[in-house]
Amino acid sequence: MERFVLTDAQWARIEPHCLGKASDPGRSGRDNRLFLEAVLWIVRTGSPWRDLPSMFGNWSTAYRRFNDWRRADVFKRIFDAVSDEPDMEYAMVDATIVKVHRHGQGAKGGLKARP
Template identity: 40%
Template sequence: MSRYDLTDLEPLLPNKPRGVPRVDDRRVLNGIFWVLRSGAPWRDLPGRYGPPTTCYNRFVRWRKAGVWDRLMDAITKAHDSKVQMIDTSIVRVHQQGATGKKGDRDHCLGRSRGGLTTKIHALVDAKGRPIKLMLTAGQKSDIASAADLITDLPEGAMLLADKGYDANTLRNAVIERKAWANIPPKVNRKGPICFSPFLYKARNLIERFFNKTKQFRRIATRYDKLAENYLAAVKLVAIRIWLRAYESTS
């Protein structure tokens, strides 16, 4: 077994009881994860995982069918909601990821000092396990997707974020949910706010989450032309992080 191989997701995958037997799901999933981890082009997929076109086509077809989204929703139901954290991470876009067709579709590409970039917005739980993931262009502010990430923030929860999220709009949104925003104040903030530096130390868990995702080279650098495919890849890596967490406690 390769060190890139997966344990068990088959019970959560679509079932096809009739028709021509398809290539084994485990084999295909391991092939997809091999590409995500190694950063290699799909065409360089080792033969033990089957035809590269089979792995790529199933990855895209299941993304379009919402399979990866449903897997993410199902596996994150067990999250610890008492403490949640939001943050972002910038990803460089490879030149082959910047050749998508222009038009109305949002490719989540933006120009910054480092060139073309995409920004991953993440919400994780008290154990650093991902709950929600979103993409924007790299030049978008960190707080741009904060309101969408915390729509399910439960009553009594604590939200941790760095001072880039110190805005009255976000604080008020958290208060409306009867939760508490533990966010350090910006230097230009007027008036005192409630902030605990001790509780804030736990925020390093979301930074660890981003470090884990970027061990997968196709996440650390974006090669996908379509934002939908890149986000699906990030979600698959997030699912793997959850599975590893389950394995460590079993």
């Protein structure tokens, strides 16, 4: 796969927090970066794991590995590692995304007293 979503600088910050490095005891994954790209593909597209393209490997293996990382809080460690210096590029509050329809505000409808 030639094109990655993660840049080399981002991957350098994420790599030490991944499971399955050569220095870790037990089994290790073949390619952590390719696996993380597969997880990002699932998140980006909203597709089920069974629709994972074959270039990322077997979907079942990727799903089991995702569950292992989730149980070990690897994704939280990765998030903490990459969010220590937020650039606030996408932080914005706009009234169009904050408004709630009047039916969704939880108030009971109609008049309390009859006119």
